Amino acid sequence: MILIVDDEPAIRSSLSCLLQDEGYQTIAVESAFRAEEVLSAQPISLILLDIQMPGKDGLTFLDENRRRLTDIPVIIISGRGDIPTAVAAIKLGAGDYIEKPLAPERVLLTVAQAMRLSRSRQTEQKLVGRLLDRYHIIGTSPAVGRMRDLIARAAAADVPVLITGENGTGKELAAHQIHYLSRRGSEPLVTVNCPAIPETLFEAELFGHVRGAFTGALRERAGRFEKASGGTLFLDEIGDLPPGTQGKLLRVLETGQYEKIGSDTTQQSDFRLLAATNRNLQEMVAQKTFREDLYYSLNVLPIEVPPLRQRMEDIPALLDFFWEELDASGRYTLSAPAAGILASYDWPGNIRQLKNVAARIVFECPPGEIGPADIERIYHQREAVVASSSNAGETGLAAAVRQFETGYLTRLYHKHNGNIAAMARELSMDRGNLSRKLKQLGIV
Template sequence: MREFLSIMLHREGYAVDAAFDGAQAVARLKEHSYDLVISDIKMPRLDGFGVLDYITESCPDTAIIMITAFSTAQQAVDAMKKGAYDYITKPFNNEEIRLIVKNALERKELRRENLELKKELGQRYSFANLIGKSRAMQQVYHFIEKVADSKANVLVTGESGTGKELVAKAVHYNSRRKDQPFVPINCGAIPENLLESELFGHEKGAFTGATHQKSGLFEVASGGTVFLDEIAELPAMMQVKLLRVLQEHEFRRVGGTKDIKVDVRLVAATNKNLENMVAEETFREDLFYRLNVIHVDLPALKERKEDIPLLVEHFLHKLTGDDQLKASESIMRRLLDYHWPGNIRELENTIERCVVLGCDGELAEDSLPKHVGSSTSNGAGVLDELPEEGLDLDAYLGTIEQDILLKALDRCGGVRKKAAELLCISFRSIRYRLAKYGMANEGEDE
């Protein structure tokens, strides 16, 4: 049987070693690594269960298939409990063994890829990837490290483009939940009439078009972390439903009557002042206190300019893979002089532009947008002094806004959707602003 299996698997294209008994198999396993072991149970010196015990303890990445002519139900149960991939009785069909070997190796490869992906995600969102040596960022690192492994909800605040989702991922991937799902949800990007179904799922027939039962994102994230970005955009009714999930750790699908228990940690983020919204009664006070158990406030880039050289180096390596590519002193001076209203996101887009427009492995200074580091950039268009005759404020601000809109469209090749993302406004908003200044025909949707 051993010789038959060796010949058959060789013909299938596998590299095969054969061992006379369990003791010889263990000796081979000590010298070489194997993807798969097919072992009989009744053997001299060391039986198949002895081989199985050695593999599970010393070679956990090796799959094992048990095979015997003297099977009992209890033996099969014991083998699977001890970690065997499958249990086959003799005589067996050749196609059966081929399929089982193929499936065992594919499962092993999927497990390896999954472990590598989790490792990569852990590295990508480790504290090392929150770039910055400034005192403000050091405080953020220390705080995240301190709270990551707790069960408490986290509220991340900061201007658009400061890296709030990156902080949420760092919290998740440095906690005990790191091997469970991380589910990001943008509260402002989902239409209000679909939001409840997206978050909590729905039952078949709950509404027109609900042709089957659907699990919501909270259910998908069970055991892991839900990241609610733009939490301030959550409608009033959904604020009530979210509060119940945080208080009771349960919810109902749309159209459902059964409470579903869920174990999730919530990280929420916003660029708005929730305390002001509570005072204005546009955000529930009880929900705010449930979210604001742990508060991480991210500094704007203009408040930590000493981090700009590190961020530039990071983005250059990320975009090119070249550790030798550097920004010249003149380029760096302009980057440091600019006030970065779009924060890290704007800086990354600027560096990408420089990389694309540069040549011969160098960044050209003329590839920087004209407003970055120019003589008027620090003031962002603000006058040094108010004219004696006064100022038409609406007209003045309108001129600045038009100039910014045109520059955004120019940078994005005339695509209004991309320009809206660059300016951190909605597509509807940029269409309205362009129409307001008679620029409705400027650019294209996509």
């Protein structure tokens, strides 16, 4: 629907006829006040707005309704030679202007261009809406409410955000929410999983490189900074960022400038940085393993994602969500005693562990009400399978040792916020062996 706003009846009539002959739907009003009523009553795809009107002129209308018009293209109708006014209108958010007397060809061309822009924006909004649905945060607990408030503030602020929390709590989910709720939501979200990239390749991954920059660089390649320009760069597990790269990242954050490897040409990138970690960066700063200046540049707006044990009341809603993902919506209900048992567990693996339990229920339980016996069997099944397969003749002493190991390593896991490398250092144990032990005991 195209809204025509002009105090001259002849202009309203001629524009309506011209556009309707081309297949557009129109509604024509004589004042800015009536235009505001229409905007409140129905969706509008485009506005043709006269500047000179009695009561409230077009510039005032644009200024007062700037937020409402964010996603609606506006074409200004100005008098011949009134360029300064048209420029002022464009600064207030108008997309284009046409001069009186109106030339039909010019009107139709300008409207067609604006309608393409409107359809593009509507498509982007639908896509962002679907992505927000996909990455929405489940739960009504106070902890989740506080996190939602912080995410909304972060989305509006366009400053670096540091997201902290244990493994499996949903830090990446929070990052997606911040991005898609922000003004950059229709632009790229580029994710870098820091632990997954070898230290020798990290700078090439972030900065990109030109052809011949190093052995194997057979062609020029864009880095993550370039790909994220206009959108958001998400550095997941930034505590694993190589020390040599930390200072270079800080420079890019401060200036927005960088050079590809093998090039002296300075490039510009406008991205918003989100970072997540399960490690205590303040401790790393004290230990000189993480730059203090980079930490403060990242920690402009901190968000802590709560562990599942601090939001137990969300477990039933989370299970329903996971069952819906598994096409099992409505087939299972959780009894009150079963919910109580789930709330008594420590959940070292957090939401990721709960998702595993939800999947096991679907695969192993018939549809219906899930009771305490089902929960006890499924929650402890992995440990039981490991025990029966590798320790079939386990003695009372061996069982006691296993119980002690599980309790001790679980407490240590929480102490180090899930940082297995830090646990291994404290235990003087090989990280790979420790990781396998944690999996064997069902801690991760």
